[in-house]
Amino acid sequence: MTTTRVRVRYAETDAQGVAYHAHYLVWMEIGRTRLLEQLGFPYPRLEREGVLFSVVEARCRYLGAARYDDEVEVETRVSRARSRTVAFDYRMRIGESVVATGETTLVALDRERAPRRVPPDLARALAEAAGD
């Protein structure tokens, strides 16, 4: 499990005075980026090596509101690792208050965006992380 901190940008607020709901998906992406990095597989390097990940499903439940300059802690976990897909789940907190939970499923693609297998060493690292 990885915890990442994101401070809500003014650009991310909307006319209701809270963070616009679509930005939570961006924060989740930052969360899984840091998790991959901590596993030793920084995503920029994966892309250079021809391993792209593409979101095939995303889901978010909004339990509270995040406001400008709030610090959101994004807890990210590998929930499932398969040969061609990986799923993450997320809990976003401001202090002790959970403002959102989410899940995403990603599929591995090659440079031509055709489905491919997750490289074995990454697959192994994800499978182990899924136990956390």
Add this chain to the structure above:
Amino acid sequence: MTTTRVRVRYAETDAQGVAYHAHYLVWMEIGRTRLLEQLGFPYPRLEREGVLFSVVEARCRYLGAARYDDEVEVETRVSRARSRTVAFDYRMRIGESVVATGETTLVALDRERAPRRVPPDLARALAEAAGD
């Protein structure tokens, strides 16, 4: 059911050369805005009258990729109308190809962001639309 057209902006593409997944949530929002408008309840007027809608759950399944300048047709339907919540579902197509489907559930709030009932005339219109 309402169909809205959205052309993919350059700003919405990412380094994979396709529309970044979080923007589909924005397109869904445009879809339900037009649907509310067609039902005779333009959302800017609702907010002026103290009826805010806040997303409590959003989900999107990505079946294909949208690219820069593609015209995405967003079909929006009311899937459920309750006294305090309303749910929409969406189908996003490029030509005949479905690139994504999604659902959102929204809750009615007052100006202080406290839960409130959907005004009766809007509730009625949404319930009728849910039959479509």
Add this chain to the structure above:
Amino acid sequence: MTTTRVRVRYAETDAQGVAYHAHYLVWMEIGRTRLLEQLGFPYPRLEREGVLFSVVEARCRYLGAARYDDEVEVETRVSRARSRTVAFDYRMRIGESVVATGETTLVALDRERAPRRVPPDLARALAEAAGD
């Protein structure tokens, strides 16, 4: 001169209840995209042919505020056409009220992002349009 209409999205508003200033640059981009299209050079085709444009300078003066669902008319003009660069200027209006003016300068790049000349037929079309 080309006029394009953009409706302010909820996603584009901020906690002050108005459109966040960075989005005006996106609207300008939509304006020049439509202008190129009208000149017979749709930008997606240019990129496929190895002609990329990259913004080297952008400027915007904000004279009023655009609010959610406002229809902004983006007037776009070619202000200068050179062998390697092209400049556009913009006037953004809501009804009769000018909410912003802007300028952008773009440079032509090849697929490796190295500077290149604007293709002669496009250069000619831009130079003629600059007279408008």
Add this chain to the structure above:
Amino acid sequence: MTTTRVRVRYAETDAQGVAYHAHYLVWMEIGRTRLLEQLGFPYPRLEREGVLFSVVEARCRYLGAARYDDEVEVETRVSRARSRTVAFDYRMRIGESVVATGETTLVALDRERAPRRVPPDLARALAEAAGD
């Protein structure tokens, strides 16, 4: 002068594989937010006290490209402090390479978005900072 670090998000890249130009305005906003904070005037508190700042002019020159996951250092300086406006300038670097420079001018507004004077203590702090 304040230096803030921003890591380029995937959401901020575009189909050219680089950060989309409008996001630099967001990074500049983060820069001046941190500068105000360091001066002892966190912007969320200013807004609560009825002091809003609204961008009246923004300008950016793009000298290089920022790519996914690059760490951009945003150097922010107060360039001019008046009774009703404040101007900042920015230098954005990746390592030793300057990728962009920019300027913004902001005007102070009250809660109804009418022009107002900058509060004296903030005006003083900004004027002193302008000497840096």
